[in-house]
Amino acid sequence: MKKIPESTVGRLSVYLRLLRDLSDRGVTTLSSEELAERSGTTAAQVRKDLSFFGTFGKRGLGYSVDELVRALRGIMGLEKTWRVALVGAGKIGTALLGYQDLRRQGFVIEAVFDRDPAKIGRRWNGLSIQPESQLEDALAGGIDIVIVAVPAEAAQGIVDRVVKSGVRAVLNFAPTRLTVPAGVTLKTVNMAAELEGLSYALVNEVWRGNDAEDARET
């Protein structure tokens, strides 16, 4: 398979969410123009994004919503259940645990860790918070994705241990830049950096709107 631009993968997520909503509302077909308009992109971009993965839709008839949902779920690896561990049971971690969409999309948090002795053993959503020292043991049980929600200064150390345990996908919420070796995918959700980007735009009067660069973030 050709190397797919990361911006395409990001848009596939957006298309999938829209299509699922439409399916729930009983919509059965839609054109690339309609999908583009709802996604804030162009019909040409929609067609190009999908063309990486095969032929979808019929000229003049558009896409079958349910068929496209199934295809996108397959492409994105969302047909299986991903086993997730969360390191850091602070405010962000707690918000994540309560985020019902995660489970619906196949991301099941199976273990939660913290280093604060006062939190160890507390129960949340049917899980018991485990000491961070047991991370390696728990990850050996077959965790696919680790979410890191610890303070910035602790994050690289946690990621190093996670990677050593064989986990190949990490979602980082710590407001810092982390490094992982080849063979591991790291994504960072950095709210502080996004806010600072807004501050920068306001003082420098840089108005990016929804330009190509921003599209990657959505």
Add this chain to the structure above:
Amino acid sequence: MKKIPESTVGRLSVYLRLLRDLSDRGVTTLSSEELAERSGTTAAQVRKDLSFFGTFGKRGLGYSVDELVRALRGIMGLEKTWRVALVGAGKIGTALLGYQDLRRQGFVIEAVFDRDPAKIGRRWNGLSIQPESQLEDALAGGIDIVIVAVPAEAAQGIVDRVVKSGVRAVLNFAPTRLTVPAGVTLKTVNMAAELEGLSYALVNEVWRGNDAEDARET
């Protein structure tokens, strides 16, 4: 001023956070190599990023940590206080309200809105949750940045009202793609899309590690 790449602005946030930590620990100078290593980038990239904004550091002596912190705070617009409103007092909104770093960095949440009658009037962090219907009145009071943390299907409607009220910077947490007119900057924090990106990488064995594209997200 030249158009600054958004990836540069993202790295400035990372540099600033690192430099502040170093300053807190009493470190007074550091080289571009040291800053690069801690930021997961190259010394050449550090020098290039900073060169957009002037001349920093002395050859052979490196950067003065405090001077660079001051300069970066000025460049990023972090010397002033930004007045922020939050729309959506759900789980994500609540986590944001409790995120102390925001205030320390000059982002002060001054108003919170929700459409759920059961939440209106409840107090949180010294604020009283206001009905969403009063959004326009409150924004007219001089809000700089609006954080949107409402369900996906409600987000575009809120953003349209926010933009009409004259706000030019929006941070969106709804898992959907929003559009704003020219003159407004929109940033999206989409945790679900990041997780789906990890799922995609796992099933397609695409290992991006910390490549150039990922650097934008950190």
